[in-house]
Amino acid sequence: MIEVEGLGKRFVLHNQGGAVIEVMAGAHLRVGRGECVALTGASGAGKSTLMRMIHGNYRASEGRIVVAGVDVARAEPREIIRLRRERLGHVSQFLRVVPRVPAREVVAEPLLALGVGRDEALGRAGALMARLNIPEALWSLSPTTFSGGEQQRVNIARGFVHGFPVLLLDEPTASLDPANREVVLSLIAEAKARGAAILGIFHDAAARARVCDREVDVGAFAPARGAA
Numbered sequence: 001m002i003e004v005e006g007l008g009k010r011f012v013l014h015n016q017g018g019a020v021i022e023v024m025a026g027a028h029l030r031v032g033r034g035e036c037v038a039l040t041g042a043s044g045a046g047k048s049t050l051m052r053m054i055h056g057n058y059r060a061s062e063g064r065i066v067v068a069g070v071d072v073a074r075a076e077p078r079e080i081i082r083l084r085r086e087r088l089g090h091v092s093q094f095l096r097v098v099p100r101v102p103a104r105e106v107v108a109e110p111l112l113a114l115g116v117g118r119d120e121a122l123g124r125a126g127a128l129m130a131r132l133n134i135p136e137a138l139w140s141l142s143p144t145t146f147s148g149g150e151q152q153r154v155n156i157a158r159g160f161v162h163g164f165p166v167l168l169l170d171e172p173t174a175s176l177d178p179a180n181r182e183v184v185l186s187l188i189a190e191a192k193a194r195g196a197a198i199l200g201i202f203h204d205a206a207a208r209a210r211v212c213d214r215e216v217d218v219g220a221f222a223p224a225r226g227a228a
């Protein structure tokens with residue numbers, strides 16, 4: 001479901017005299033159906049950069065990225081948008097929302113975008129929000145004023161509300177209390193059981209050990225070693 005081969009990334013800082021930062025070379029990984037793979041490596045190794053390239057936000061300098069049959073490294077923006085709507089879910093570390101949109105709408109939005117009826121979409125969103133212990137009194141409010149953990153749970157609900165076949169998770173348990181962390185780990189286990197391919201960054205080693213089948217050390221793709 002996710003296939004990465006010979007992937008390289010360099011940043012050219014045009015506003016800093018054209019300085020070039022080589023972040024990775026020869027990166028490769030595979031995530032199959034029903035598998036959860038953790039990206040590991042020291043701070044600055046390139047975990048977020050690799051996730052962003054797979055999500056289609058950063059352009060690859062070289063190599064191949066195929067996600068659910070789409071060649072992300074070469075796809076047109078409209079193909080990436082369609083991939084994200086239908087097949088590639090993403091739980092980022094921080095919630096970005098349009099102000100004044102109620103939390104339940106934010107969660108239901110991926111279903112509405114797929115053409116699911118409004119009542120069903122809002123019903124499914126509410127059920128997941130209840131499971132994630134987001135108080136019902138907050139559902140009609142914009143999440144901009146929510147606590148860090150509440151925002152993270154809105155973000156998680158949004159990522160899991162549709163059964164995406166591929167999921168990218170960036171620190172999904174980072175600011176959660178033990179009870180909500182358990183809910184998130186159950187959601188990940190359920191997604192695996194229905195066949196989702198999951199790639200994540202988990203600084204929480206115990207969470208990683210619970211739900212991940214394998215680890216990929218991004219440090220192994222440092223350019224000096226990748227080029228050797």
Ligand SMILES: Nc1ncnc2c1ncn2[C@@H]1O[C@H](COP(=O)(O)OP(=O)(O)OP(=O)(O)O)[C@@H](O)[C@H]1O
Nearest residue numbers: 011013021023041042043044045046047048049050
């Ligand atoms: N947009 C960008 N422009 C220039 N350099 C970037 C950009 N994004 C990332 N980098 C550089 O790429 C390298 C890898 O960063 P990245 O955020 O991917 O690391 P990470 O492994 O996710 O780190 P952490 O665990 O600290 O979040 C860093 O040296 C960073 O400065």
